[in-house]
Amino acid sequence: MGLLVKGQWQDRWYENDDRGSFQREQSQRRHAISRSEGALFLPERDRYHLYVSLACPWAHRTLIARRLKNLESIVSVSVVSWLMAENGWTFDTRDGSTEDTLEGAHFLYERYTADDPEYTGRVTVPVLWDRKEQRIVNNESSDILRIFNEAFDDLTGSDIDLYPEPLRATIDALNERIYPTVNNGVYRAGFATSQTAYEEAFDQLFETLDWLEDHLSTNRYLAGTVLTEADIRLFTTAIRFDPVYHGHFKCNLRQIADYPHLANWMREIYQWPGIADTVDFVHIKNHYYMSHRNINPTGIVPKGPDTGLEQPHDRAALPGSGLFVKTGR
Numbered sequence: 001m002g003l004l005v006k007g008q009w010q011d012r013w014y015e016n017d018d019r020g021s022f023q024r025e026q027s028q029r030r031h032a033i034s035r036s037e038g039a040l041f042l043p044e045r046d047r048y049h050l051y052v053s054l055a056c057p058w059a060h061r062t063l064i065a066r067r068l069k070n071l072e073s074i075v076s077v078s079v080v081s082w083l084m085a086e087n088g089w090t091f092d093t094r095d096g097s098t099e100d101t102l103e104g105a106h107f108l109y110e111r112y113t114a115d116d117p118e119y120t121g122r123v124t125v126p127v128l129w130d131r132k133e134q135r136i137v138n139n140e141s142s143d144i145l146r147i148f149n150e151a152f153d154d155l156t157g158s159d160i161d162l163y164p165e166p167l168r169a170t171i172d173a174l175n176e177r178i179y180p181t182v183n184n185g186v187y188r189a190g191f192a193t194s195q196t197a198y199e200e201a202f203d204q205l206f207e208t209l210d211w212l213e214d215h216l217s218t219n220r221y222l223a224g225t226v227l228t229e230a231d232i233r234l235f236t237t238a239i240r241f242d243p244v245y246h247g248h249f250k251c252n253l254r255q256i257a258d259y260p261h262l263a264n265w266m267r268e269i270y271q272w273p274g275i276a277d278t279v280d281f282v283h284i285k286n287h288y289y290m291s292h293r294n295i296n297p298t299g300i301v302p303k304g305p306d307t308g309l310e311q312p313h314d315r316a317a318l319p320g321s322g323l324f325v326k327t328g329r
């Protein structure tokens with residue numbers, strides 16, 4: 001665990017603010033891929049490569065979008081090791097990790113220093129890499145989701161829209177509430193170094209989960225009748241909740257299993273064609289429990305819980321039409 005300072009790797013844990021609150025660093029590469037005039041990054045087959053961790057909820061979002069948008073033959077992928085230790089994310093071939101299939105690097109930070117030899121900041125996944133310019137296009141998962149949703153449709157013929165125009169205001173409002181209190185909220189609880197910061201994150205997290213439970217009692221998906229990026233963004237946190245965040249990050253007021261509507265919503269998405277393949281509990285559990293030794297010094301990985309993700313869900317009782325399909329293509 002560490003970061004780059006002027007291109008040099010330093011093994012360092014996160015620095016919280018004076019109140020003991022975890023501060024997530026802003027993503028530093030936020031380029032778009034488009035055909036617009038003067039664009040540097042054009043949508044092209046075999047040009048872009050995605051670096052992910054199967055443990056990471058942010059990277060997981062991009063893998064799901066890649067699957068739903070039929071990008072698997074357009075954007076290639078490397079999967080880092082689940083263990084993030086003194087060198088940060090590394091490459092190996094254990095448990096379905098792939099090595100760096102592009103450049104044979106040992107450490108993910110080599111991609112960041114290839115982008116900028118003086119890079120200063122944390123070395124995070126996901127990373128969308130451009131083979132042609134030898135640069136990082138983007139290392140912000142919410143941007144990569146949108147890029148995958150739009151940029152390559154000419155090449156894939158995909159007419160699925162995860163961020164449909166008529167639902168954008170609803171999706172933005174959902175993201176605005178769910179990101180700080182749930183997606184990042186579990187980290188704010190788990191990485192807090194003061195009781196006050198922990199309890200603040202904890203209370204906000206369960207307030208939003210309680211609200212989501214109510215919301216999903218009448219809405220099949222977060223934005224209504226179609227599955228959108230808002231569902232994908234929540235799903236990757238929800239699926240890690242009971243096995244990891246509940247214990248490891250001390251988010252233990254309730255589990256997702258205690259919320260019938262949330263649990264059924266999660267099960268439906270898990271059972272959606274192609275999604276279960278993107279969920280890897282070996283990477284998820286091993287990563288958190290064995291990488292964060294200051295939180296779990298023994299490195300012992302809990303065996304449970306039984307997730308019951310294959311059980312039937314009851315969501316078909318609510319109105320829903322699957323994915324939003326763009327007209328006019």
Ligand SMILES: N[C@@H](CCC(=O)N[C@@H](CS)C(=O)NCC(=O)O)C(=O)O
Pocket residue numbers: 001002026027053055056057058059088122123124125126139140141142
């Ligand atoms: N804002 C980024 C956050 C990505 C992120 O923090 N990823 C974690 C893995 S779950 C990471 O790589 N952490 C390494 C570190 O912070 O040093 C995004 O959404 O893409």
